Amino acid sequence: MSRGNLIPILVVLGVIVLFWYAMAVVMNAPWQQTLNARANLSDVPFTEFVGQTFAQDKPVLPAPHQVVGAIWTGLFGAAITAPRSLAFHAGITLGATLLGFALGTLLGVLLAVMIVHNNASDRSLMPWIIASQTVPILAIAPMVVVGLGAVGVTGMVPKALISMYLSFFPVVVGMVKGLRTPEPIQLDLMRTYNASPLQVFMKLRWPASIPFLFASMKVGIAISLIGAVVGELSNNAGGGLGVRLLTGSYNGQTIQIWAALFIAAALAAILVILVGWGEKLANRRMGVRA
Amino acid sequence: MSRLQRIIAVVALLFTVLTLVLPIGSFGGVPAAASTSIPTVIFLVATLAAIGAFRLRSPTLATGILAAIGCILLIVWVEPMDKALAGFWTLLVLTWLLCWLFAEQLSADIRRGKVNDGLFGWLVPVAFGVAVLVAWEAITRGANVPQVLLPPPSMIWARLTASVPTLAADFVQTFKAVLAGFALGCGSGFVVAILVDRSPFLKRGLLPIGNFVSALPIIGIAPIMVMWFGFDWPSKAAVVVAMTFFPMLVNTVAGLNASSLIERDLMRTYAANYWETLFKLRLPAAAPFIFNALKINSTLALIGAIVAEFFGTPIVGMGFRISTEVGKLNIDLVWAEIAVAAVAGSAFYGVIALIERAVTFWHPSIRGGRA
Known part of the structure; x- marks a missing residue:
């Protein structure tokens, strides 16, 4: 891989991550609406709703930072010999x-x-x-x-x-x-x-x-x-x-x-x-x- | 006459003598010698004669016939015996040596031009395949290998013919996913490659990532796809799409760069526009690369669809059958399923190879006569 490829690769990766976040909102939205309806929450502002879709327990599509968090705790949160690690x-x-x-x-x-x-x-x-x-x-x-x-x-x-x-x-x-x-x-x-x-x-x-x-x-x-x-x-x-x-x-x-x-x-x-x-x-x- | 052939012939003579004197197996608890069967004695004497009389250079045809008879004798002997003894194993070794000698002699004859390659060349790999099958049958039955580990081929064949309807239903279910996913994955990879090709920036960004993703265990997304698209075949097709997309993308982009500058300049002097250059020069030049991707993808697609079925499926499908019958220890049915998958996979590959020969007839590798 030559140096000249670095910027295009980063741009493409950035687009992929952005697309991923967008898809996470779209795919997790139905379940979040059900949850909010059950909790009798109406008129949740859109920004807060997006935040909720990124923080579900068992999302359809987890947001990238959730995955990174799980990897982090998985790698460093437990002793290396523990089956949780x-x-x-x-x-x-x-x-x-x-x-x-x-x-x-x-x-x-x-x-x-x-x-x-x-x-x-x-x-x-x-x-x-x-x-x-x-x-x-x-x-x-x-x-x-x-x-x-x-x-x-x-x-x-x-x-x-x-x-x-x-x-x-x-x-x-x-x-x-x-x-x-x-x-x-x-x-x-x-x-x-x-x-x-x-x-x-x-x-x-x-x-x-x-x-x-x-x-x-x-x-x-x-x-x-x-x-x-x-x-x-x-x-x-x-x-x-x-x-x-x-x-x-x-x-x-x-x-x-x-x-x-x-x-x-x-x-x-x-x-x-x-x-x-x-x-x-x-x-x-x-x-x-x- | 190579030294290797002479060594094989001498060892074969040794094993012929051993087979003559050793007990071949026990029948109802009574050990019997090979010399109690007249056909076996004739075979052994003929082997001694063929190798000995020609000073270790038995004619190729004679070696081939002897090897075939050895295979038949092994199968006939192993059927009624309850335990194989030393003579049976020496007979097995002898048969393998004869098959090996036959392969050596035939390929030497072909190389010297004494035998036509086109007419008889296929005999060498077939001889090897038959020898493996016979050894499989002889060892699993003769040594009473536990069926859970490896059932003999005859048993698999019996199971295969007995459960054709089940196998056919599984095959149809799985191949729906394979074909749909293969078409979608390869098609979209192809289209994206042509789009990406117009932008050098995208090409430089996407290609390293595509190369990287091709090496990843994409098959791991199977459980996610089953969650997203349900238990039926569309979820399996989605896995296949993800697996086949990147090899197609990477290969097509590489192929589109295969035409040389001078050829593109020629198209320019003809005042050809982008699309004309694409269809008349660059896509045909890319065809070998595209077919390479199609061939890689044909095996990937089958694997993807079958493995995806491990994560949830309606009660039909090759992957489902394999995983449940393994649990029930019906290993012969699993092997029958594998045989179907192998034949289907080879046929899929073969069809693509045939289309390749027709489309890229101009390529040196095809004109040379070897694909």
């Missing part, structure tokens, strides 16, 4: 995300290495890898969690497996492309050096594929988080941001849902940025000038 739930989700992401990246790289080095696995695996992503795995996430729970595998592992299934795909596709970027002339040079297949891999193919690896990992870590959140939807007891979403929806706690949603979004953003930093670091070590 949003940081506690975010930590649970983060653990499953990272484990799944690590497993998925590892699997993706291994598959890509196989596909690039073996013609038969290229032909037999690649169509199925693509087909595997048309299976709506998120939709069966609850079943994976319940099924593994029935044989005693509980906690972080089932969620991580779902994250793995989602995140290995971009890594395979990116790495197959990346490992194939060396041109014939470069491979020929390695041959004139009498390089073994392992040396060709370590000194030519692997370095050439690093940019592709990081691009894939950015996509992969974002969908790992989605996988972990959806995996939590079926397991009330375990905790995590997905559980906050679910209990919020059962109890009509809209502010809680929005707060969990924003924490998840912030987590996704932080993770993607961290991978971006890793990319910069790797690039610098490999001699790329920024």
